[in-house]
Amino acid sequence: MEFTAGSAQVVVCGHCNTVVARSGDTFEDHGKIGRIVPTDSPLQVGAEGRFQRKGYRIVGHLQKDHGAGPWDEWYVEFDDGRTGWISESEGAFHLLFDAGLEEGLTLEELHPGERLHLRDKAWVIEERGHGKVVSAEGQLPSDVDPTQDAWYVDATGPKGSFLTLDFGTRGHDPEVFLGEALKLEQLGIPAGQLRPRVRKVELKQARCTNCNGPLELRAPDKSLRVACPYCGALLDVSQGKLSFLRLLQKPANAPLVPLGTKGKLDGTEWICIGYLERSTTVEGVRYPWSEYLLYNRERGFTWLMHSNGHWNFLKPLPAGDVSLSPMVAAFHDDRRYKAFQHVTAVTDRVQGEFYWEVRAGETAKATEYVAPPYSVNSDATPDEISFTHAEYLKPDVVKEAFKLKDPLPEPSGIAPNQPNPHKQALRSTLVWTALWLLGLFLLSGFFAMRATNKVVLEQPVVVPPEAFSGTPTAMNFSEPFLLEKRGNMKVEVATGQLNNTWMGIQGDLVNQDTGAVVGFYEELSYYSGQDSDGSWSEGSTSGSSTLSALPPGRYVLRTTASFDPAVSGPRSYKVTLTHDTPNGGWFCCAFILILLGPAWVLFRSHGFETQRWAESNFVD
Structure with a gap:
């Protein structure tokens, strides 16, 4: 010694x-x-x-x-x-x-x-x-x-x-x-x-001790349990030989990725060595899913999960790399994962090889935190907890990776970490919307700079005391004025003599060269008083409107006043005409039309998220 x-x-x-x-x-x-x-x-x-x-x-x-x-x-x-x-x-x-x-x-x-x-x-x-x-x-x-x-x-x-x-x-x-x-x-x-890797060659080609069916172990040095695909027998491999443990119920459906199939994911070639059917029951409804155990000699074990046509590639994650606020959120690699569901997962059926003492009927508390297209998942038992990091895969990616001949099921519903297809469209739409709005503002500024914005008439009018409402006696004509170019016309009418009464001004712009008439009407009113709540007032003593573009020429403004004859007192008003003003009407219409696109995409994106979170058993 x-x-x-x-x-x-x-x-x-x-x-x-x-x-x-x-x-x-x-x-x-x-x-x-x-x-x-x-x-x-x-x-x-x-x-x-x-x-x-x-x-x-x-x-x-x-x-x-x-x-x-x-x-x-x-x-x-x-x-x-x-x-x-x-x-x-x-x-x-x-x-x-x-x-x-x-x-x-x-x-x-x-x-x-x-x-x-x-x-x-x-x-x-x-x-x-x-x-x-x-x-x-x-x-x-x-x-x-x-x-x-x-x-x-x-x-x-x-x-x-x-x-x-x-x-x-x-x-x-x-x-x-x-x-x-x-x-x-x-x-x-x-x-x-380094010692050469030990390989249990005698187990690579073995036979089931229950039905004598041929078994091909893909990872004999790592496996502790093997489920026979012929009779469903669960066999122990821990002692270097097969020993019968119990008879299990065989999976109802053949694995979509057959055992022994090789495929390349995440830059690594994996071999599928095990298949689990797991489920959870919520309010009397059973929700099943499948898990495929993948093995690579250098990288060890990982998982491929399938549920309702949706696929996830899962990698083991050290618990210390996850900062957890239980049942609220998980934080990993500077990303926040929101709690989506917490269920009791039951292993229903098994087939193939496994590196732990798998058995049908075993349960674990499974919690999923999502940040599409990723998720952090935990499986907890009284003595152990394991974390995995999942990435959502489209069926075509799985089919191509494992060179599968048969088509895979089409996705049904929305997976917890499925990427929102409208989110990318929303980003693109928002970028284009910002560009269109920028162009709209530039165009509006260009038109504003070109506008003359010239006051062509300021006409104060005093209504004669003997005039009757809406009759020629309440009519007034302005001096002629010249419009040198085509442009819109802003009309402003104001009076300072309204007290619990009203006044309406009918105006007509008469083209002296052609006889064409363009009319407008502005009604002004102002009322005030007191009640149990105190003083109140309503209405306005001024108003404005914009007329469509007028051709150049000489014009005369004709105005006719209407009023309440029961209210006595002096009556006067003032009309101001501003030619070729910046018009915001077209701008507002264009602005609304531009926003319709992102509003629609946002609505669809929100609808997708609403449908996703309707399946969550966490309530905000």
């Missing part, structure tokens, strides 16, 4: 798997432990690497199991004396360093999905689990007891930071391990020191 790592207190014999502990100058035999089970891990004891310019060596190896197959943890010692652990989970690596004990923290108060503030950082708890050490090799910092079931809590923070709380067999005061998630190449281990 040789202790080469200065931090090692235990070494596992490479010949007989005896655990030997040192205590000062003496050594103790602590019994035997199981041999390491070959896994898909590329790491091995003795491999050397560099992290942040510091060299290290893998000196020990633990395998733990909670009943669903082992996972690997590697003990490393750096050249500067630091020690740490590299843990693996579904193809991801986490390098962790001991940060001491956290006193006063208990296992019972930690739940998946909750935020935890620890060591000056905010974390999101992803998993609470337990496991036993079932095998070991190399040198380790402390004793191992395969009879002890140890508890742990995993949490993630922003930018790949990772936290493990190791409670051991206690329920309080855990050991804290801090680190970050890394890719294999970031571990800095030369390719020549």
